[in-house]
Amino acid sequence: MKDERKFSDFILLWATQTLSRLGSSLTPFALILWAYGKTGSALGTALLTVSSYVPYILLSLPVGTLTDRMNKKPLMLLSDTAAALCTLTILFVWLSGNLELWHLCIVNGITGTAQAFQQPASEVATTLVTPEDKYQKAGSLNALAYSVINMASPVIATALYSAGGLTLVIIADLSTFSVAFLSLLLFVRIPEVKSRKQEESHIMMDLKEALSFLSANMGILQVILFLATINFIASIYNAALPAMILSFESESVLAAVRSTAGIAMILGSAIATIMPAPRSRVRMIIISLFISMSTENFMLSFSRNPAIWCMGAFLGWLCIPVMNTNLDALMRSQIPSDIQGRVYSARNMLQFFTIPLGYLAGGFLVDAVFEPFMADRAGTALNQMFGTGKGSGAAFLFAVIGMMGVLVCMIFSRLKAMRRLD
Helix, strand or coil: CHHHHHHHHHHHHHHHHHHHHHHHHHHHHHHHHHHHHHHCCHHHHHHHHHHHHHHHHHHHHHHHHHHHHCCHHHHHHHHHHHHHHHHHHHHHHHHHCCCCHHHHHHHHHHHHHHHHHHHHHHHHHHHHCCCHHHHHHHHHHHHHHHHHHHHHHHHHHHHHHHHHHHHHHHHHHHHHHHHHHHHHHHCCCCCCCCCCCCCCCCHHHHHHHHHHHHHHCHHHHHHHHHHHHHHHHHHHHHHHHHHHHHHHCCHHHHHHHHHHHHHHHHHHHHHHHHCCCCCCHHHHHHHHHHHHHCCHHHHHHHCCCHHHHHHHHHHHHCCHHHHHHHHHHHHHHHCCHHHHHHHHHHHHHHHHCHHHHHHHHHHHHHHHHHHHHHHCCCCCHHHHHHCCCCCHHHHHHHHHHHHHHHHHHHHHCCCHHHHCCC
């Protein structure tokens, strides 16, 4: 009976937070459309993501130790409120007619700071309200939520942006925040677990404990470094995708490609929900990412047909929920709950620091390397493969990162500590 009560709390937390994240995902997508329309630069749109990730990564370790000491529920409420106030600030500046790219970068930096507190608190809260035998099911539901958000947010954001600009998008964002905030405040029960060293430890000791745990568990550290490398490649992809598609096609095509990825992830989430636990979760993670890296990038690169792009998005994202589900179960089962906040934060710093680097690299490579290179190759075989005019350089870049992704999966699949984790 106790486990049923705990899992019902997870369901309520999961449903309302999913709604809030759906609303929160509308604003960043609409801002990408606004920024690329204003600057025409892949690097300019990439800076929006970079500005939110940098404080998140820099604060991950110290915030993780604080998370283990603080009540998770108030911390989540305060973090979400700070993020909502940032979104409201964007609305006011937009309505004044003075919105600039640097405004968004500053606000995103504050939002990233709030997210640095919210994310580890949410991770630990999920563990605390989920029975151990429901970890895989919880991971599958989280993957399903992520999939639905990826499917629905581009279409909804594009429709709202076309109908009412950023104003309508932000109103939708704040409305979903209100539902999740009130639900967490009034109805969700999150138990607290006292840290084993809460009385005598201090932040530096906590940081040392997190890093010591990872260094003593080389298999987990190798998984984190593997994902950090994949995140670098995926961030180059994310920086280049709007530049390529919006150069060749309209905003609706970009939304269609992103939504197709979300549809694939919903199907992948259903597969992850019903499939039994694999004999090797690590092997399943590697296989899933190999399929992703070896399909979409090349289909985006060598075709100018939106239908092929959507097919590539479907194949590229179908296995990601399976990867996420197995990763989630692997981490929760390997890391003790009373140190999860600090270890997850150390993991986040190591796993996610490559994301802003990837966005910067992707924006720079598109604007300053691949687009100028393709502009000087008119009438060559490269134009036959990757197209002509603006966007052809980004298409060439997709072929390069596709090969990088395949090579990375092959290299990490041979590491013994990772393979012994199961």
